[in-house]
Amino acid sequence: MDFVNFLIQLLNSVQYGLLLFMLAAGLTLIFGIMGVVNLAHGSFYMLGAYLAWSLAGQLGSFTLAILVGTALSVAFGLVLEKLLFRHFYHRDHLDQVLLTFGLIYVFEELRSMLWGDDVHGVQIPQALSASIALTDTLSYPVYRLFMSGVCLLLALGLYLLISKTRLGMKIRAGAFNHEMTEALGVNIGLIHAVVFALGVGLASIAGMIAAPVSSIYPNMGSQVLIMCFVVVVIGGIGSVRGALIAALLVGLVDTFGKVLLPQVSGMLVYVLMAAVLLYKPEGLFKQ
Amino acid sequence: MSAPQIHIETLPRSIQLVLLLGLIALAAFPFVGSDFYMGMVNRMMILAIFAMSLDLLQGVTGLVSLGHAAYFGIAGYALAFATPANEAISLYAGLPLAVGASALAALVIGFLVVRTQGIYFIMVTMAFAQMVFYVFFDNKALGGSDGLFLNFRPDAIVFDLENKRVFYFFTLGCLVAVYLFLRRVLWSPFGRALAGIRVNEHRMRALGFGTFSHKLAAFTLAGALAGLAGFLWAAQTGFVNPELMGFHMSAHAIMMVILGGMGNFAGAILGAFSFEMLLHVFKDLPTVGEFNMGKHWQMWMGLFIVALIVLAPRGILGLIQKALSHKETGHD
Amino acid sequence: MTERQALLSARQLTKRFGGLAAVNEVNVDLWPGQIHAVIGPNGAGKSTLTNLLSGDLPPTSGSITLNGQDISGWTPEKISRHRLGRSYQKTNIFRSFSVWDNVRLAAQSRVQPSPFNPAGWLGRAAGMQAVNERAERAIELAGLQDRRHTTAGAASHGEQRQLEIAMTLATEPVVLLLDEPLAGMGVMEAERMVQLLLRLKRDHAMMLVEHDMDAIFALADHLTVMVNGQVIASDQPERVRADPLVQAAYLGEDASEEHGHA
Secondary structure (H helix, E strand, O other), X not given: OOHHHHHHHHHHHHHHHHHHHHHHHHHHHHHHHHOOOOOOHHHHHHHHHHHHHHHHHHHOOHHHHHHHHHHHHHHHHHHHHHHOHHHHOOOOHHHHHHHHHHHHHHHXXXXXXXXXXXXXXXXXXXXXXXXXXXXXXXXXXXXXXXXXXXXXXXXXXXXXXXXXXXXXXXXXXXXXXXXXXXXXXXXXXXXXXXXXXXXXXXXXXXXXXXXXXXXXXXXXXXXXXHHHHHHHHHHOOOOHHHHHHHHHHHHHHHHHHHHHOOOOHHHHHHHHHHHHHHHOOOOOOOO | OOOOOOOOOOXXXXXXXXXXXXXXXXXXXXXHOXXXXXXXXXXXXXXXXXXXXXXXXXXHOOOOOOOOHHHHHXXXXXXXXXXXXXXXXXXHHHHHHHHHHHHHHHHHHHHHHOOOOHHHHHHHHHHHHHHHHHHHHHOHHHOHHHOEEOOOOOEOOOOOXXXXXXXXXXXXXXXXXXXXXXXXXXOOHHHHHHHHHHHHHHXXXXXXXXXXXXXXXXXXXXXXXXXXXXXXXXXXXXXXXXXXXXXXXXXXXXXXXXXXXXXXXXXXXXXXXXXXHHHHHHXXXXXXXXXXXXXXXXXXXXXXXXXXXXXXXXXXXXXXXXXXXXXXXXXX | OOOOOOOEEEEEEEEEEOOEEEEEEEEEXXXXXXXXXXXXXXXXXXXXXXXXXXXXXXXXXXXXXXXXXXXXXXXXXXHHHOOEEEEOOOOOOOOOOEHHXXXXXXXXXXXXXXXXXXXXXXXXXXXXHHHHHHHHHHHHHOOOHHHOOOEHHHOOXXXXXXXXXXXXXXXXXXXXXXXXOOOOOOHHHHHHHHHHHHHHHOOOEEEEEOOOHHHHHHHOOEEEEEEOOEEEEEEOHHHHHHOHHHHHHHHHHHHOOOOOOO
């Protein structure tokens, strides 16, 4: 593989990895802090993608669609948390699995009723539709660089929020010891709502910016969910840093695997997961 | 991990009676029902075996597997590959082969996943099942997304499985055999150890039990029994596709077990039949005005599942038990 | 003449959590026929020490020897099979099983066939005679014969503590690590437990973590005092009692405390 091709695959790996990170970060935080497993997390990704498509069409601007879509998704997430999830933080994991599986069905049907079952493409906004020429024949789409950029920015924001702000400190404290944090006067209900909204927001933004590249279709949430789970398992539950490193690893293994070993590329990520399990069953960065 | 649920292990008399009546009804059905409905009930019985196999893992041992369908599908595919294009394979070769393939897969995957705890276990069982799904989905040589056909049911020599009624009774026989076997396992030293692992794995280790090997054995046995169900499914329908190993199939299995009530195998049978019937009810809903209710069966299914978890987390048997104990003592 | 070897020995046993040494270079010897009591204020590292010896926690450094074998790093189940039994401070029973089933299952741990052996899948657990006999002995020692059908979770706190011991005894260990067996017991129950422990002393090497000072001085042949993860005294009980260092650090405060009642 020559250098240019290598660079292209590397950029693709990073872009895919960062996108997975957006989803995995939310999932690992929600699980690490509230102890709830959410199979419907992929549905928020799907929600974001469909919102981007429908809002971009109605508002005429992709940027505006993302802003409005994010606000709508977060609001939806907050309502869901307050009405349903809040009551399941102390329940059996089995109950949570089933509840969220039921939700997947409901969300799929809502999607079908609101937006139909067809596959749609989303236009890459004009400003980002160029490509950077790497050689005479090969170029790299600016939009993919934009995707990586957005994800990196959000990752940085997440890092700063969690490690440098008071809110972040309360979040970390809540993960460490619920009762104590509450006893110290921190509104743990608010923390939970914020973390949940954060998770939903990240997932739906991921769906929104991925939409022009991956197109939107029914059940798109389930496919990305499984990769998300693999990332969380490899990285270690509750560890955002673990999610980032695991997501990039998965991105690399999957992308280069498809190019170098296409016959078994589908399995490679799972082989990676199996290897991690043998070495460290609780993930690489389990807290 | 989470609060242990109190499981019903000894079945109350009333439930035992219901089971017996159910058995009689199932045995009589082929003589009163049409071929179409007999085929439907046959499939329900196969799913009941599938549900019971998961109950051993989930209800008895407390291991929530989101990837149990992998072992259901692998056996079906094994039979499909082993059945030649123009003649039947012997039942006495095909059955052990299919079940053995599932058992082997369960042993290998189990070795990797049983070392994980709680939520990790749920996630990795799902991940490995998806891996198996994609192995078959992505490879044309293995049938790809279209799946494979079986042209013949296995040859049992002394009876003819191509005959629908004979196949029905063969399935019923397997159902009864698996139920009796698993009830026996429940009260065996192995079964008691598994129950102990579910209730307090930490103490089991402190007492000297090798919990890893116990869980692995349960995982493998459950996989083998799921394989029996998958074998029957492939033989009956004559068709296998990757969906048999998919996430939805695994989740359906969990729901069947939960719906009926976990840990005693009777609940699994109850849940399988109830779930399938419910599915048919939802899919056959009429069109009200412009709204095709049947088309959106997933919505009703989803809402039903949510309602079940919120209102009756111990399933049908749990509700019955609650009702019975209310009558006896006036309180739970 | 060969030196008599302690049944269980720990040397320079250390457990660090991050920068904190919960157990710091602790030496312990357990001899058959003796009760070695370990006392100290809360957070002294007593439970951590017990967890290290039973295999529940891997040591950071140091060694543990059981019957001459180095067991550092062994899993709890392996250590248990080599006849070390422990009971827990926080009752660690099978709450949804009956008292009898709890003890029976504990006794079963000694004879279990391989889980891959189909014979073990088909036999009747309740009919295993050797297991039943062992469980019967344990349940009688603990005085729970009349409560065998009670659901463990519904039994009184004192009965649950008795069950805790019964389960450990059903595995027929030679080394016993008991973590606060008297915790939360009323006067009569505590007295009965003390009598039981004296009976057990004859045939076991025992380590006893306790707060109940009366019981300690009635039972202990050897007394170790731990403070902040370190051993500050380890000697015969009377000498330890008289040690000014110990009195200042621990016994002085403790003399005015109420001992071990719920």
